[in-house]
Each structure stands twice: as C-alpha cells, then as structure tokens.
Amino acid sequence: MRMAYLILAHDNAAQLGRLVERLLVSGNEDIAIIHADRASLLWPELEGELPGPAGRVHLIADPVTVRWGHWSQVAAVSKLVGEALRLGCDAAHLISGADWPLLPRAALAQEMARGMCHIEVRPGHLEERMQTYRFDTRYLRLDPQEDARAYAVTWQLRRLARWGDGARRLLRLDRARPFGPWSYGATWWSLPADALQILGEILPCTLASGRLNGTVCSDEHVIPTIIGAHFPERIAPNRRFVDFPHGASSPRTLTCEDTPALEASGAFFARKFDMGRDPFFLDLPRS
Known part of the structure; x- marks a missing residue:
C-alpha cells in the first residue's frame, strides 16, 4: 500500500523535517506532499531545500495564503488532494506540520486497507456557519x-x-446545500483512494462556484459533508488525539505528561506538538 501524507504547514521547518523523516520510513513507497502557507517564511525555505528522502517529498508549487476560518483552508486542501491523485496513492492522511504519528506504519497501512473513511461526520452541527x-x-x-x-x-x-x-x-432565499444538509467534522482525516478521488472531482468545482464565500470554518464542513453523502456506510472513527481546552479555538500543546494517554489512545496521529517546548514525542514508539 502506498500512502500519501498531505501536510499543511506554515512554520517550524526543523520539526517538519523530523516529521517527514518519521513518516517516510524505508522499505515502502509512501510520499509526503507539503502545502506551505504562501505568506509564511517556510515556503521560500522549502523551495530551496525539501526535507526527507529525495523524490518522495513534494511541495505544492502554487500555495495559497491561508487565513483562519476562511475558505482558503479548503483551497489549500484541494491542492494537496489534487497532487496526491496526480502522483497516485492507495490512501491519504491530512495532517498538520505540528502532528505526529502514533501507530507503526505497518499497523496504519493495515487499518487503511479496510477501505474505511476515518473522518468525523456530525450532521447538522454548526450548520449556520455555512448558511449565513x-x-x-x-x-x-x-x-x-x-x-x-x-x-x-x-x-x-x-x-x-x-x-x-x-x-x-x-424572502426565503436560503443559501444552497449542494450536497444536502451540512455536516461538521474536524479538518483532519484519513481516506482511501476512491474517497480521495471524489474530493478531487468536487472540491475544485465547489471553490470555483463561489459557494464558500462568506462562510466560517468551511474546512470543518465541506469535506465531512461530501464524504458523508457519498460513503455513509463507510464512515469510521477519525482516530486523532487532540485536546481542546474548554472554549479554546485551538488545541493545547501536548507535553510528556500526556505520554500514557497518547500510547493508550489507539489514534493514528496526534496534535499538536512543539519540539522547542517539549521534544518528548520524538521518542514515541517508532514505525
């Protein structure tokens, strides 16, 4: 199985390099595709030199400037999906540069071979973000x-x-629901190739239509809704370890005190980590 790791990143080149090295273990054909925020210092740095094994790491050549809560997040993901389809893969994982894998590579590949869509899909939750x-x-x-x-x-x-x-x-002029009622889910997911193909067909058209203009956090609605509509019988737990403090809009940075919970979670990936604050995660079980 060839897996593609689709990485959204905007800073911390050193930690991104360690992440790519951990993901792209020898003995397989996995690839990493990086979207570096166009407005960041990371993008020109990666243009000069990519981390990881030569030929297995790919940089999106025309990235977008990503703004929190804006449809530009969907545009960045769409570029990653398109590149993964062009290069070819059997499964793909959308992660951030602050993520870290928790399962050995062989176990992760075995889970993805089941063909399930590991994505959060909560119908109707926070739908007003898309309808106002x-x-x-x-x-x-x-x-x-x-x-x-x-x-x-x-x-x-x-x-x-x-x-x-x-x-x-x-005037009863509700905004369109092109895929039915909107669902909600975390931005991050793990999908098999056929689900990725559906995204590759639909996301560019959705962006071009202008339907995402004026929406808030559409990255947490568009893809969960599309996958939920096309693969309702194949939705599986997202298996991500994330800890959001009450009322926070971002997850807290994990520390060594979280190690027992991380090891017991059975999650594919966890976020977020900061090598400068606590590099404990670098010693979590290797692939």
Whole structure:
C-alpha cells in the first residue's frame, strides 16, 4: 500500500523535517506532499531545500495564503488532494506540520486497507456557519491591540451581514446545500483512494462556484459533508488525539505528561506538538 501524507504547514521547518523523516520510513513507497502557507517564511525555505528522502517529498508549487476560518483552508486542501491523485496513492492522511504519528506504519497501512473513511461526520452541527453570509471572513483573527481600526470595522461588517441574513430569511432565499444538509467534522482525516478521488472531482468545482464565500470554518464542513453523502456506510472513527481546552479555538500543546494517554489512545496521529517546548514525542514508539 502506498500512502500519501498531505501536510499543511506554515512554520517550524526543523520539526517538519523530523516529521517527514518519521513518516517516510524505508522499505515502502509512501510520499509526503507539503502545502506551505504562501505568506509564511517556510515556503521560500522549502523551495530551496525539501526535507526527507529525495523524490518522495513534494511541495505544492502554487500555495495559497491561508487565513483562519476562511475558505482558503479548503483551497489549500484541494491542492494537496489534487497532487496526491496526480502522483497516485492507495490512501491519504491530512495532517498538520505540528502532528505526529502514533501507530507503526505497518499497523496504519493495515487499518487503511479496510477501505474505511476515518473522518468525523456530525450532521447538522454548526450548520449556520455555512448558511449565513459573513463579510469579515478574511479578518477573523485580527488582534484588537495591533489592528484596532480594522478590528472595529469588522463589527460593522458583521452588523451588515446579520441584516442581509435576516432579509434573506424573510424572502426565503436560503443559501444552497449542494450536497444536502451540512455536516461538521474536524479538518483532519484519513481516506482511501476512491474517497480521495471524489474530493478531487468536487472540491475544485465547489471553490470555483463561489459557494464558500462568506462562510466560517468551511474546512470543518465541506469535506465531512461530501464524504458523508457519498460513503455513509463507510464512515469510521477519525482516530486523532487532540485536546481542546474548554472554549479554546485551538488545541493545547501536548507535553510528556500526556505520554500514557497518547500510547493508550489507539489514534493514528496526534496534535499538536512543539519540539522547542517539549521534544518528548520524538521518542514515541517508532514505525
């Protein structure tokens, strides 16, 4: 089985290099494909030199600038999916540069050979993110101290958006649901080749249609909805270890104190890790 690791990254080249080395063990044909945020310093650095075994690591040549909560996240994933299909693989795993594998490679390949779609799919959850229309989706993580004027403007944009949504409801002009009711799921997933092919066909058309404009966190809705609609009998647990503190929008950074829970989790991957803060994960069981 040839697996493709689709990596979204924006910083920390040293840790990304260690991740690629861990993933691409000798004796198989697995590949890594990296989308480095166009606005980051990582992208030009990787253009100069890629980590890992020669010929098995591929860099997206035309990356997008990824903004939190914006449809640009879906655009980045679409580029990774397209490249994986071009290069060929039997299964693919979408991960971040701050992830780390927890299963030996042989065990991971055995699980993926079952043909299941390891992705979170929760029908109807937070569907309003996709059905309302926000005008400030390019600016969802402005710092009110550093970007005070722009931050104030976003509140006016939100007021306009609420007025527009109210008018749309009165006129019964709901936004389209091209794949049925929207589902919710974590951004990260592990999929077999046939599910990846469906994404490769649908995602570019969805992006080109403009349907994702004005949505919030569409990366947590579009792919779960597509996979849930096409493979309802093949949905399996996502098997990712992530710890979100209550009310937080990002998972906490894991430390050595989490080792017992990580080893007992049975997860494919975990996030997030920071080699500069606690490099304990580098010594987790090897493939």
